Each structure stands twice: as structure tokens, then as C-alpha cells.
Amino acid sequence: MELRVEQLSAGYPGHTAVDRVDLDVPSGHVVAIVGPNGCGKSTLLRCVARLHEPYEGRVFAGDDDIWKLRQREAAHRIALLPQAPQAPEAVTVAGLVRYGRHPHQGLFRQWSREDESAVARALAATGTEELADRRLDQLSGGQRQRCWLAMALAQETPVVLLDEPTSALDIGHAAEVLGLVRQIATEGRTLVMVVHDLAAAARYADTVVAMRGGRVLAAGPPRETVDAELVRELYGIEADILTAPSDGAPVVVPR
Numbered sequence: 464m465e466l467r468v469e470q471l472s473a474g475y476p477g478h479t480a481v482d483r484v485d486l487d488v489p490s491g492h493v494v495a496i497v498g499p500n501g502c503g504k505s506t507l508l509r510c511v512a513r514l515h516e517p518y519e520g521r522v523f524a525g526d527d528d529i530w531k532l533r534q535r536e537a538a539h540r541i542a543l544l545p546q547a548p549q550a551p552e553a554v555t556v557a558g559l560v561r562y563g564r565h566p567h568q569g570l571f572r573q574w575s576r577e578d579e580s581a582v583a584r585a586l587a588a589t590g591t592e593e594l595a596d597r598r599l600d601q602l603s604g605g606q607r608q609r610c611w612l613a614m615a616l617a618q619e620t621p622v623v624l625l626d627e628p629t630s631a632l633d634i635g636h637a638a639e640v641l642g643l644v645r646q647i648a649t650e651g652r653t654l655v656m657v658v659h660d661l662a663a664a665a666r667y668a669d670t671v672v673a674m675r676g677g678r679v680l681a682a683g684p685p686r687e688t689v690d691a692e693l694v695r696e697l698y699g700i701e702a703d704i705l706t707a708p709s710d711g712a713p714v715v716v717p718r
Contacts, residue, residue, distance in 0.1 A: 464490055464525045464540065464621035466511070466653050471520030473510050474677070480506040481517070482677035486655075488670070490621070493648045494655045495664035498674035498697055504657040505546065507674070508624050511655070512543040524622055538566035542618040544611055546626040546657075550599050556610045557595040560585055563617030585617035588650075589643060605636025612643065623647070625656035629663065641667040661697075665689045666712040673697055689713040 468486035472479060480503040488494050496504045509515035511522050513529055522529050524540040532540075542563070550559055563585065564578045586592045589609045599607055608628060615623055625644065629637035637660070645667055648654050658664045664671050665685035672682045675697055681688050694702040694715060705714040 464653055465523075466541075466622050466655065467523040468507075468511065469521045469523070471507065471510055471517050471522065473506055473515055473517035473520075479518075480677050481510065483520070484674075484677075484679055486672065486679075486682075488653050488655060490653050491648050491651045492653060492669040493644060493667060494670045494672055495668035496655065496657045496672045496674060497659070497661050497664050498680075502674040503677040504674055505626055508543070508626050508655065508657055512541055512624050513537050514543070535566055538618070538620070540620055541622045541624060542615045542620040543624040544615045544626065544628060546630060548611055552600075554599050555595070556591055556597055556599060556602075556613075557582065557586070559599055559610055560591075560595075560613045560617050563614040563619075566618060581617050581619050585613040588616055588647065589613040603636070604632050605639055608632060608636065608640050609643065612640070616647065621651075622653045622655070625654065627657050627659065629658065629660065637663065661689065661694070662713070662715050665715070666707065666710070685713055686711065689715065 466488040468484055471484045472482055474480040484507060498504055506515060510517045529537045529541060560582050564581060567578060586595055589612050591610050591613050594602065594606060594610065599610060628640055632640065641663055644654055668685060670683060671685050671688050673680045673693055680696055681693055689704060691702055691704055694700060701718040703716045703718060705716055707714050
């Protein structure tokens with residue numbers, strides 16, 4: 464499902480965090496939103512997820528303006544994995560992933576075989592089946608992040624939003640999670656993630672969206688977008704942009 468943001472502005476009393484942002488994400492693509500702290504990345508993601516109401520502008524999932532849908536209807540289209548999510552104490556991995564089915568429950572629709580199948584598919588997609596009976600708090604950071612991602616996938620939405628999915632992960636676990644994000648996109652889901660690591664964004668995303676001061680400075684394929692001038696504008700530093708020998712992705716090396 465295509466995700467489209469049109470002239471979106473949002474913020475807080477006395478501060479505009481997102482200023483007339485446009486964004487167009489085709490089905491099956493991965494978009495990485497990058498930029499310095501406080502540039503509006505997470506606020507933009509929260510607006511798309513219906514957690515922060517914008518001043519103006521619209522967000523479309525397919526043909527539907529998500530801010531005109533009922534909350535449950537919107538939750539069938541867009542899932543959000545927030546930064547530093549919190550789980551109930553002693554919850555198992557399977558118990559956590561089942562929370563992803565909450566938008567599909569209701570007064571006249573209780574837990575079903577369809578829900579159980581969705582949980583099984585999410586566990587399989589993230590390689591966490593063998594962890595299903597383990598407690599979340601007993602796992603490594605990388606394992607936990609894959610389990611949280613499984614919960615978001617169990618919601619079975621065509622659009623998945625990830626707010627800093629690799630924060631606090633070492634380089635190995637970060638690569639594992641981002642590789643999983645790429646794999647999920649090949650199955651047709653649309654993924655938008657906020658990341659701090661520009662080099663990781665350039666390697667794993669189809670499109671990099673660079674923000675500063677609430678506005679989009681540049682957007683496009685990483686090889687066409689990530690250059691020394693962009694790094695200077697975003698972070699105020701000089702950098703050399705090298706080319707990764709394995710896949711040609713831009714590699715940012717601060718001077």
C-alpha cells in the first residue's frame with residue numbers, strides 16, 4: 464500500500480516541529496528519515512501513526528486519509544513500533560506478539576485461528592519461533608528488537624513505521640534488524656523508519672529523507688542524495704563520502 468504525506472505541519476505550543484512536509488512512499492519500499500536531534504523526525508512519524516494531530520496537511524494510506532478513519536480502521540492500515548517500547552513484566556515472546564492482534568479484537572470477535580496464524584507468521588518472519596516461550600526480559604537486545612518487530616508484523620498492516628529500531632543495538636544486531644526490515648519490504652509491505660546512522664540508512668533504504676528544522680532538505684535514492692554537502696547541511700561537519708565495495712552504497716566518513 465502506498466503511503467503519502469501532503470503538506471504536513473505539526474508541533475507543540477510555540478514550536479513547529481514539522482513544516483509543510485511532503486512524502487511519497489510506494490508499496491514495498493523502505494524509507495529512512497534522517498537528520499539531527501530535534502529536526503522533527505519522530506514527530507512526523509507520530510503524525511503518520513495518528514498519535515500526534517497535525518496543524519494542517521493530510522496523510523493517505525492508499526486512498527484513505529487516515530485522520531478521517533476510525534482509530535480501529537487506521538490500525539488495520541498502519542502499525543508503529545515506537546522508540547524504547549515497554550512490555551508488561553515477565554511477558555513471554557508469544558504473549559508480546561499476541562498484543563499485535565489487539566486491533567483485530569472486538570466485542571463480537573474474540574481470539575481465533577486467524578489470530579493464531581498471524582502470530583505464527585510474525586514469529587516465523589522474524590526468526591523468533593524458538594524464543595516464543597522465553598521471557599522477553601531474558602533475551603539480548605537484538606533478540607528483543609526482533610520480537611518487538613514481530614509484534615508489529617502480527618498487526619498485519621500494509622504500512623509499518625519504526626522509530627529508531629536500532630537504537631542501543633551493537634553493529635551486529637543493528638545489521639540483523641535492518642536486514643530483516645529489507646526482507647519484510649520484499650514481501651510487499653511499506654516501511655518507514657527513523658534512523659540516526661546515515662550510513663545504515665544509505666545501505667538499507669530505497670529512499671533517504673533528510674530533515675532539518677522540521678523541513679525536508681533532500682529526498683531520493685541514497686546514491687543520488689547522500690553527499691558531502693548534505694552531511695554539512697544536516698550535521699555541520701565535513702565528511703568524505705566513499706563507496707562500499709560490496710554494493711556501492713555511500714559510506715560517510717567524518718573528517
